[in-house]
Amino acid sequence: MGCVQGIIKTSEGEPAAGLELTMTGGESDETTTTDENGRWSFSVSEAGSYTVAVTEESLPDGQFLKSKDPRTVDVKLHTVSAALFGLSDEPGQASPTTETDDSDSDSEGAEATPGANPNVVEGQPAPEAGGDGFSWPRFWQQLASGIRMGLLLSLGAVGLSLVYGTTGLSNFSHAEMLSMGGIFAFLFMQITGNLWLTGLIVVALMAGVGWLQDAVLWKPLRKKRLSLMQMMIVSIGFSIVLQNIFQFFFGANILRIDPSTPKTVRILGVTLTVQSYIAMGIALVLIIAVGLIMKYTRFGRATRAVADNRPLAEASGIDVQRVIRLVWVMGVALAGLSGMLIGLVLNGIAWNTGWHFLLLLFAAVILGGIGTAFGAIVGAMIIGIIVETANIWLPGDLKHAAALFILIVVLLVRPQGLFGRKERIG
Structure with a gap:
């Protein structure tokens, strides 16, 4: 299945509800109307070229199409395409509104996932370019998106931080585990058709990938005593x-x-998809579980011991290699699930999705205090909220710069991060 969708606003910037749209192309001849958020969508079962038009008779009084020309969109299966329609309070035909097929701009924190426009997915008032001024409704919407992004980033950041804490390795390939988890989810969703079963399969497979990575690649390199710089390369x-x-x-x-087309739910003025709420709940439960495991279980105490002083942990009888192996298994499994949830929330996953999240993952880990699970979680929450709320005042291309600027300021004051420990040098 594919999808053509979009949001229509009035010239005052309010959602245009009740507009009638038609789509023709292939064997399709469908009609739909915009909902209370101005959102519309068509499902497509065959790839091809489709034409979408707005019925002028359904326009609100005093509103006119900027361009009466219909939009032609090339749709591929398993992709989200968009057709944009602009409204004006003055009659007359203007130049056609620019349309996008599957490379929409990002403004809600979707880390440049091509073709995944979260603003369209979430049914918000419109894709925001940033820097349009402050308003409380928009602030709460962006704050909710920031909390969501922070929770999903946390799942990926925990593994990255623990691997560094136990091995000293800055693992740049960790972000690709997000992409791999999303791709596995795409493949097995075609087979099972059940998201919950797919999620369990993804976690199990990614845990196996973590075990295999350490067994085949990282443990042999550790035995050969490669330097941390060599392993990072x-x-x-x-x-x-x-x-x-x-x-x-x-x-x-x-x-x-x-x-399927995601359903949206509006709670306290904040509109998110049902999948977003479920993803946030899953992430929160797992974050709490990780915290309890690290604090109260034997594995958690052993992991902290290895991170604090590896030679002393070995002398105390802790199987360091086994602890490291389990850290890899848990970290990669959480990263894979994070990739799946991100793919659901952003309505798509791509080959380079993880790469776009890499800098944010490292920023979260360093801000919280590299090597600590709790620090990675708090750092991810801070980074996610800053990235999203900064979009209120800054253009979308600069929102990551705001998060990295805060990171630099914090490190100037506290070089070890928020929850890291000071280390004596010399």
Whole structure:
């Protein structure tokens, strides 16, 4: 299945509800209307060229189409395409509104996932370019999006932080585990048709990938006593290899994990999809579970011991290699689930999705205090909220710069991060 969708606003910027749209192309001849958020969508079962038009008779009084020309969109299966219609309070035909097919701009925190326009998915008033001024409704909407992004980032950041804490490795290939999890979810969703079952399969597979990575690659490199710099370069090369594999088999298309049109729910003035609320709940439960495991279980105490003083942990009888292996299994499994949830929330996953999140993952880990699970979670929440709320005042292209600027300021005051420990040098 594919999808053509969009949002229509009046010239005053309010959602245009009740407009009638028609879509023709292939064997389709469908009609739909915009909802209370001005949102509309058509499902497409065959790839091809489709034409979407707004019925002028359904326009509100005093509103006119900026362009009466219909929009022609090339739709691919398992992708989200958009057709944009502008309204004006003055009659007359203007130049056609620019349309996008599957490379919409990002303004809600979707980390440049091509073809995944979260503003369209969430049914918000319109894609925001940033810098349009402050308003409380928009602030609460962006804050909710920031909390959502922070929770999903946390799942990926925990593994990255724990791997560094136990091995000292800055693993640049960790972000590709997000892409891999999303791709696995896309593949098994085609087979099972059940998101919950697909999620369990993804977690199990990614746990196996984590075990295999350490057994085949990282443990042999540790035994050969490669320096951390050499291992970091290996991780960069491994990341590039995985990206090319993903692109070779799946191309540059956006892979829609769930081809159905997401339903939106409005709570306290904030509009998010049902999938977003579920993803946030799952992430929150897992974050709490990770915190309890790290604090109260034998594995958690052993992990903290290895991170604090590896030679002393070995002398105390802790199986360091086993602890590291379990850290890899847990970290990669959480990253894979994070990739699946991100793909659902952003309505698509691509071969380079993880790469776009890499900088934010490292920023979260460093801000919270590298090597600590709790610090990674708090750092991810801060980064997610800053990225989204900064979009109120800044253009979308600069919102990541705002998060990194805050990171620099915090490190100037507290170099070890918010929850890191000071280390004596010399």
